[in-house]
Amino acid sequence: MVQTFRGPVQPDQLGSTLVHEHVFVGSPELDLNFPHPEWEPDTAVDRAVTALTRLRDLGVRTVVDLTVLGLGRDVARLVPVAERAPVHLIASTGYYTADVLPPFFRTHGPGLLVDGPDPLIEFFLHDIEEGIAGTAVRAGMLKVVTDEEGITEDVARVMTAAAVAAQQTGVPITTHSRPALRNGLDQQAFLQKRGVPLDRVVIGHSGDTEDLTYLRVLMDAGSTIGMDRFGMEHVLPDERRVATVLALLRLGYADRMVLSHDAACFSRVTPPSWRAAHAPHWRFENLPTRVVPMLLAGGATEDELHQMTVVNPARLLTPHPKRTS
Numbered sequence: 302m303v304q305t306f307r308g309p310v311q312p313d314q315l316g317s318t319l320v321h322e323h324v325f326v327g328s329p330e331l332d333l334n335f336p337h338p339e340w341e342p343d344t345a346v347d348r349a350v351t352a353l354t355r356l357r358d359l360g361v362r363t364v365v366d367l368t369v370l371g372l373g374r375d376v377a378r379l380v381p382v383a384e385r386a387p388v389h390l391i392a393s394t395g396y397y398t399a400d401v402l403p404p405f406f407r408t409h410g411p412g413l414l415v416d417g418p419d420p421l422i423e424f425f426l427h428d429i430e431e432g433i434a435g436t437a438v439r440a441g442m443l444k445v446v447t448d449e450e451g452i453t454e455d456v457a458r459v460m461t462a463a464a465v466a467a468q469q470t471g472v473p474i475t476t477h478s479r480p481a482l483r484n485g486l487d488q489q490a491f492l493q494k495r496g497v498p499l500d501r502v503v504i505g506h507s508g509d510t511e512d513l514t515y516l517r518v519l520m521d522a523g524s525t526i527g528m529d530r531f532g533m534e535h536v537l538p539d540e541r542r543v544a545t546v547l548a549l550l551r552l553g554y555a556d557r558m559v560l561s562h563d564a565a566c567f568s569r570v571t572p573p574s575w576r577a578a579h580a581p582h583w584r585f586e587n588l589p590t591r592v593v594p595m596l597l598a599g600g601a602t603e604d605e606l607h608q609m610t611v612v613n614p615a616r617l618l619t620p621h622p623k624r625t626s
């Protein structure tokens with residue numbers, strides 16, 4: 302069974318799935334002390350329900366929210382969204398940091414001032430097995446980050462904890478990668494060395510590159526690649542993202558790609574006014590209304606689209622406990 306905000310769901314009930322999205326991206330400390338002028342907490346839930354309802358009307362049945370710590374995860378705020386929105390919403394756990402963790406982690410852990418087991422492991426496992434922050438909502442995916450800073454000491458700590466949690470629970474890992482640096486390869490090497498089967502790893506943001514050789518190496522090693530930033534045309538135009546997917550489909554990789562936007566109902570990192578001006582297609586409905594027609598016009602088949610939007614996400618989201626590579 303796959304854990305969602307409203308409880309466990311059979312994998313074959315997930316339907317068309319967006320595997321990498323965000324409902325609300327914030328920053329608790331900034332929100333408390335320096336609230337963003339465009340953030341309207343009173344209407345945020347209604348707006349999110351409207352956006353997710355529109356998705357349902359367009360055929361999407363499941364949305365994975367990859368808003369983990371570091372991005373202002375607030376599951377209690379999402380519970381009323383999930384109760385009213387006619388899609389399965391899946392929560393995630395992990396830590397979004399490209400370099401360092403908060404000071405708490407400097408003093409808590411094996412051999413540190415407040416000596417004990419790494420709290421990250423306990424935290425990830427609790428989120429997956431018990432529930433997040435006092436709610437009954439269990440995480441269905443893990444998220445880790447590596448970027449320009451490489452696998453720093455703290456990033457390694459997050460990835461190690463995620464590897465332990467992934468093996469113990471069978472929940473998949475999605476990464477934030479920087480394809481220009483080809484660092485999905487570093488992520489694969491690190492996670493594989495710690496026992497994570499690479500077919501349980503999604504190398505996220507892979508659609509930011511057109512380097513087919515690199516992408517094929519990632520997939521040939523077993524991973525699925527996240528073509529998960531459709532609409533982020535300030536990074537790469539959708540026409541070129543589509544061309545990359547089409548090229549890989551022609552090479553037979555339909556079973557190793559998933560499609561999403563990495564969009565948000567609200568993000569204070571790139572607020573609505575900025576998105577409207579600079580990335581107008583960076584919205585939940587971009588795939589069903591614009592990208593899927595482009596893929597079909599370019600020669601993708603309905604079967605291939607079903608594979609990438611239904612079959613692959615269900616395979617990934619179905620926990621595979623106690624497996625090691």
Ligand SMILES: [Zn+2]
Binds near residue numbers: 322367
């Ligand atoms: Zn994201």
